Amino acid sequence: MLTAAIHTPANLESIVIEQRPEPSIKAGTVKVRWHALSLNFHDYAVASGMMPTEHGRIPMSDGAGEIIEVGEGVSEWQCGDRVMSLFFPDWHNGDPSQDNTSRIGGDSVDGCATEISITDPANLSRIPNNYSYTEAATLTCAALTAWRALVEVCNIKAGDSVLIEGSGGVSIFAVQLAKALGATVYATSSSEEKMERLKQLGADHVVNYRSDPLWGETIHHLSGGIDHVLDVGGGTTLEQSISAAKVNGNLVPIGILGGLEANINLTQWMLKQLRIRPIAVGSREMQNRMVDFLETADFKPIIDCCFELPQLAEAFHYQLSGQHLGKICINL
Incomplete structure (x- = not known):
């Protein structure tokens, strides 16, 4: 599977697009095929080395895709369900804490810049029914x-x-x-x-x-x-x-x-x-409430442009230029 990885010392030129073996599903997990990503300033900060991460880290916190395999014991999702990531994969409900906000996708744990991931089913939320994968990828941060x-x-x-x-x-x-x-x-x-x-x-x-x-x-x-x-x-x-x-x-x-x-x-x-009241993104519970609202709202995300995964560094350079209005997306 095609995967983006950040090599150290991190900078936009050290982003490597490589082939990795497709991971195998385990009991209690789901396999997701990511279809679209979107860029945030936080993603740029990690990819450029402003916020240090591990060598080989898969970047990008925001992804939308479909579940293609369900592990034993999982009842919440089925194959074909359309899902999106959580910025804080451990913050599901309640107030933020040191424990539930210490891990961030594409930063302290691997993100969505890969064709296929294995993840905990609680680390996903559903996509609004009337949204494309690209539109949904702009929502989670x-x-x-x-x-x-x-x-x-x-x-x-x-x-x-x-x-x-x-x-x-x-x-x-x-x-x-x-x-x-x-x-x-x-x-x-x-x-x-x-x-x-x-x-x-x-x-x-x-x-x-x-x-x-x-x-x-x-x-x-x-x-x-x-x-x-x-x-x-x-x-x-x-x-x-x-x-x-x-x-x-x-x-x-x-x-x-x-x-x-x-x-x-x-x-x-x-x-x-x-x-x-300073804030940093939100919980899965908040994300689900937002999804419910967006299905009734009379507007859609504004998308400036889309790149392909091998163009990830180019997309970050465009983000840095400040020319865009709305979201910059990556299609897988």
Whole structure:
């Protein structure tokens, strides 16, 4: 079977596409043939060596495929069932803990960049009935992060205001989801072309953060204060995210695209009495709730482009260029 592997020292040029023997099924497991993957920043961080992993690690946390063999004792799945991966394979329900979030697909354990895997049946969830494999492969990190932030943490309701930063995978899902739930959406981008596309996807107000360095204050003035802010930049955006938020609002850090350290005005933070809740993706239980919702929603994932598995390094280079809007996928 065709497999991508990260060789050490890790960098995009050390990704090797190789043939490996097809694994044999064991009792209590299922065999999955992966049909599609999608790229996240975390995948790039592992593949580029920013986040160290073992030599020979199979990358990519997000995959969608079908079950082609069921081991003895498995009753939850049948051959032909369409499934997708979990970002945290051990976090099935309840709150996150050190134990259930210590393993990450494509990072501390092998991921989905291979034609066939053997896995625990609890490490999968079903695909929305009306989704293709490529569409489903975009859900397990980016979409679930947006879902958890807006629905599970913020308890968003119709009429709320939401600020969503940038036009990456999580941000695009968040725009679509917030609009589907009746919110007024404020967004930011540095590209006039992407600003227009965000409006087409439902954003009510879009501010250019490059031409307006105090964009948080601008958005606060436009909105009267944002109910729910999803911060994606970390070090470069957190201060303006706080400026945009209303008193007693929600601020959910969901990304570190702008750096790992941030200078913030503690007085402003305290006087606004913000509920600040950083999150990392979500559980299987949350993923199943999201799937139920998506089967009734009137939108689909935005896919920028697709590559083939031997082009994985090329796909990461394209991701790094920042040209994309929506998800970059890999078809197997």
